[in-house]
Amino acid sequence: MSPVIEIDHLRKTYGEKVAVADVSLTVERGEIFGILGPNGAGKTTTVEVLAGLRQADGGSVRLLGVDPQAEPAAVRERVGIQLQEAKLPAKLRVGEALALYASFYPHPADADELLDLLGLTEKKDTAFADLSGGQQQRLSIALALIGNPEVAILDELTTGLDPQARRDTWALVERVRDSGVTVVLVTHFMDEAERLSDRLAIIVDGRVAALGTPAELVRGSEHERAFRMRLPGETSDAVADALLALDDVHSVRHDGEEYEVTGGERVLPAVVLDLARRDIVPDEVRTLSRTLEDVFVEVSGASVPTPTEEVLR
Ligand SMILES: Nc1ncnc2c1ncn2[C@@H]1O[C@H](COP(=O)(O)OP(=O)(O)OP(=O)(O)O)[C@@H](O)[C@H]1O
Numbered sequence: 493m494s495p496v497i498e499i500d501h502l503r504k505t506y507g508e509k510v511a512v513a514d515v516s517l518t519v520e521r522g523e524i525f526g527i528l529g530p531n532g533a534g535k536t537t538t539v540e541v542l543a544g545l546r547q548a549d550g551g552s553v554r555l556l557g558v559d560p561q562a563e564p565a566a567v568r569e570r571v572g573i574q575l576q577e578a579k580l581p582a583k584l585r586v587g588e589a590l591a592l593y594a595s596f597y598p599h600p601a602d603a604d605e606l607l608d609l610l611g612l613t614e615k616k617d618t619a620f621a622d623l624s625g626g627q628q629q630r631l632s633i634a635l636a637l638i639g640n641p642e643v644a645i646l647d648e649l650t651t652g653l654d655p656q657a658r659r660d661t662w663a664l665v666e667r668v669r670d671s672g673v674t675v676v677l678v679t680h681f682m683d684e685a686e687r688l689s690d691r692l693a694i695i696v697d698g699r700v701a702a703l704g705t706p707a708e709l710v711r712g713s714e715h716e717r718a719f720r721m722r723l724p725g726e727t728s729d730a731v732a733d734a735l736l737a738l739d740d741v742h743s744v745r746h747d748g749e750e751y752e753v754t755g756g757e758r759v760l761p762a763v764v765l766d767l768a769r770r771d772i773v774p775d776e777v778r779t780l781s782r783t784l785e786d787v788f789v790e791v792s793g794a795s796v797p798t799p800t801e802e803v804l805r
Pocket residue numbers: 506509510511512529530531532533534535536537538680
């Protein structure tokens with residue numbers, strides 16, 4: 493099956509300003525594809541070209557096999573786009589907004605079903621200005637979906653929402669994907685990208701700086717693992733030296749009973765097994781994992797990443 497979205501060496505300038513220098517990526521049917529990047533990286537410009545809202549200066553773009561530059565109307569019928577901070581007239585009611593947007597499309601979705609999916613049924617007669625931030629955001633998603641799109645582009649979906657509203661919105665995006673819609677999610681939040689994306693591209697200065705599943709990006713190329721543990725009563729260098737002699741272990745540092753070990757993919761079981769043979773039981777084990785934020789810092793060249801602790805339960 494051919495990809496739903498194919499972007500090949502896209503370039504877009506605004507006068508002297510290069511907004512998108514060189515972006516290539518593909519999005520497969522049914523995935524949530526994250527586009528992550530700092531402010532001004534070129535994310536919004538990329539999706540605007542994709543949706544036929546802007547003309548590219550170079551490269552090619554295909555959405556569902558159609559060139560949005562050549563046939564913007566054909567693309568707009570099949571794509572739902574929710575742009576940053578879309579504002580509606582204050583007095584427009586939820587139901588009216590949906591009816592208005594539905595009238596733009598040849599085969600609109602059922603507005604009541606959509607309201608139900610988005611938890612807005614009770615707000616059908618509420619004016620836009622009287623909705624909470626989270627409800628306004630959900631309405632903007634409903635408006636992106638009312639045309640029954642095959643692809644939904646959601647830009648800065650959860651900016652300004654409280655933590656609970658963000659989590660609710662994430663669950664909603666997953667439900668949208670599960671209903672068969674391919675989702676392109678533009679965000680500058682690492683947690684959002686990591687939690688939701690099946691695959692993601694990190695865009696920096698108008699270029700793709702990294703691309704893959706969140707796990708692939710976090711794992712990196714070298715497959716180095718690290719963890720910390722406490723060995724009650726074991727404070728001598730002899731324990732550290734014995735661990736260092738194991739095949740899978742690359743380094744061992746210790747400060748009293750606290751040990752930090754790095755090594756290959758099997759380092760953790762190898763160490764635990766070796767300790768068990770010597771009747772030493774680690775009291776507390778914490779893996780030290782890279783986060784997407786570490787990767788982001790790395791690819792944008794800001795500084796060396798620091799591992800983040802995660803207690804194993
Ligand atoms: N209409 C425009 N005219 C001139 N410059 C623009 C225009 N739109 C965007 N730019 C510039 O192009 C660059 C890329 O902008 P874009 O909005 O695509 O980035 P972004 O990654 O979406 O950023 P943000 O997360 O802040 O929305 C920025 O430097 C921006 O200032």
